[in-house]
């Protein structure tokens with residue numbers, strides 16, 4: 507087994523379950539995202555940090571049986587869950603590689619498309635993952651990131667439990683070198699590794715009462731509560747009270763909860779060394 511890299515939300519059963527539920531909820535959004543990538547039959551694709559499902563099945567359907575999708579996942583439990591899923595769904599053109607997305611060991615310049623969804627916002631040194639994406643893709647190929655930014659994750663009317671949970675979670679992230687505002691900066695990371703024709707498209711949702719993602723902050727704090735206590739960001743009794751208070755506040759139907767601001771950021775590897783200026787490098791879905 508690989509030595510564990512830091513992943514903000516941990517690798518427990520609850521996190522594996524949360525990821526699978528989240529992936530199911532995100533299917534329509536993921537289909538639209540992949541539509542934008544214009545994946546062709548026979549294409550070779552990598553999904554870095556695929557978790558137990560990620561974009562694997564959607565990409566597999568797009569590339570068809572002549573194509574290939576490789577899911578790279580560092581955590582053995584998530585990698586095994588992904589293998590079980592593709593076996594259960596009899597998906598023949600997906601392979602799971604247990605490796606570090608920062609140095610996958612896959613051949614460089616060999617893939618038409620490299621994706622990473624919701625990985626950069628959970629790990630230190632996200633630029634190393636973007637560098638690997640750019641390294642794996644062939645000249646003319648596409649790098650596509652779908653990333654969260656905590657900028658507009660909010661509720662109204664305000665909730666003390668919400669604010670305190672965010673405060674604790676942000677301190678925990680910062681201590682581990684994780685940037686919760688990476689979504690808005692991903693365009694820079696792509697440009698810094700020489701990608702061009704960068705498109706940025708933002709997505710924000712409302713999570714009404716009963717929506718499974720309304721409790722996302724609660725789920726985050728709950729799933730990493732052992733680490734929060736162990737690393738003394740809160741003691742057990744404060745955290746238990748906080749979780750109960752946040753659950754209570756989120757159950758209030760009069761409370762508006764907005765999602766993270768998600769950024770779809772797409773770039774192309776130039777066919778030859780680009781001499782384009784920075785402004786020429788942007789083709790923006792929402793103009794920059």
Ligand SMILES: C[S@@+](CC[C@H](N)C(=O)[O-])C[C@H]1O[C@@H](n2cnc3c(N)ncnc32)[C@H](O)[C@@H]1O
Pocket residue numbers: 511512513525529554555556557558559560561578579580581584605606607608622623624625628629
């Ligand atoms: C929030 S999950 C997202 C999973 C999946 N991409 C999706 O959209 O459902 C982040 C995933 O990235 C994986 N991960 C984090 N750092 C990694 C690394 N250095 N190499 C490979 N996988 C990594 C985690 O184990 C986890 O499965």
